[in-house]
Amino acid sequence: MRGAMPVLAICVVLMGFGATASAYWQFPPLPAPAEYGNILINRLSEKNGQKAVTFSHWSHRIRHTCKVCHLELGFEMRLNATEITEEMNQQGRFCGAGGCHDGKVAFGHARKDQCNKCHNGNIADGVEKFKELDSFPKTTFGNQIDWVRAFKEKSIKPKQTLTTLPPVPIAYDKSLSLEAGWVFVPPAIFPHDAHNQWLDCSNCHPDIFNVKVKTTEHFAMQYILEGKFCGVCHLKVAFPINDCGRCHPGIKN
Template sequence: MEGVLRKVMRMLLRAAPACALVLALSSGGAAMDRSELAKVLKTIPPNGPFAKFGNVTMRTRAKQAGMAPVVFPHWVHRARYTCRVCHLELNFGMKRGDTGITRALYTKGRFCGVCHDGTVAFGVQTADKQCHRCHMENTKELDQRFEDFSEGLPLASFGNGIDWAAALRDGSIRPTNSINGQITLPFPEKLKQPLKLGTASPRSDVSFSHEEHFAELDCSSCHPDIFNIKVKSTSAFTMETNIYGNFCGACHMLVSFPMNDCKRCHKGMNSSFGT
């Protein structure tokens, strides 16, 4: 019975963004012209089936080889390893296409091949064909695996429907933070207090937790390439630049909860849509 209730709850959460948009358009507020609405709809990330959010589909090289596209599910790996393992220790770029991964590289034990060696995870180097585990004609089986996996995890209304920060805090997941035995720095005491970022509207100030991000990432994941480390030195930091994949949007439009989950950051924002 509990499982059925959770599925119903997830269905309702999945529908929430569309309902909010309908309410906004039908309310008595200032009307948007069609060009403005088109821009909004284009920038809001898809919030359809939770199982799809965060999956990276790689088609180009697979198509050239006459194979089905590679589908990389972040959720599978995120439950086992923190983001820093792949994006720092294994040198995967934070943006699609930055890494230049090839089959020749991972069969030599680089990138995916560090873990997919037949011992830690299914192998890619041997003659035992496991191609279908990554090259997928469709994702029905993967989607069902996600549904089974997400049962019992903290709910969220956006992204893939999982509150990963809450899952990490309550021990629902216990991802490994290093596979190379690297020494990780302790979290700086002076950064434990959430950082308050002012906005044009005082009631929508942003609360940023270094601690929650440090639990998954490393300082070098954001500084200085995404954010200049000096106070007030990051220029052009606006909601628009974030939505188009810069700054926070580098992660929060693709894998982490998308930026239409406004109250996750703007905690003082009232319940009315867009205010």
């Protein structure tokens, strides 16, 4: 019988956590599933007489992994941080890269009647096509699509690179247990394999995380919610922070 009380107490604390957390921490608002990960890029557009550029992550990640854009093409993982100009697009950089909006594979940058396919200022552009993803494995938050399973089960086969060289993947699939700083809080898990499907080591190391478990400083939920660490991706594009149980298997949502 000894020990039963503490165990019960811990369970009560954890089951309450999901609900209490939303009162305790500030979560960014959750858009509709078809708009999660949609952005309007407007560093220069409106200043130069064009509407902001609409961009949807779900419609691009079904064909390309994150690293194609966020490593090869040099897009920052921060809105309006990349110095894109229309001239560069037309010269085959950024959106205009070969195999992308080059006028052959996808609509390009030359035709005046097609500028507004990108420059339309509409964050909900293309949401009607989201229903084509109905058969994908489901989750509860964000796009409500389990992208890890969609990849593993080959519902999608996003490209790993735009170059003709075959990709040389570094096989690293260690799953880490990240103990939280608080007693009673079950550790967060970090599976390298699910991330390396989409990302390059250099998307995370060494800028976001040290290459040694539990050595990254100030690694706590408060900072994650400010867009640091896991929050670089898990607030806006990868499944959002509201999905406690997916990172902390011991916490019920």
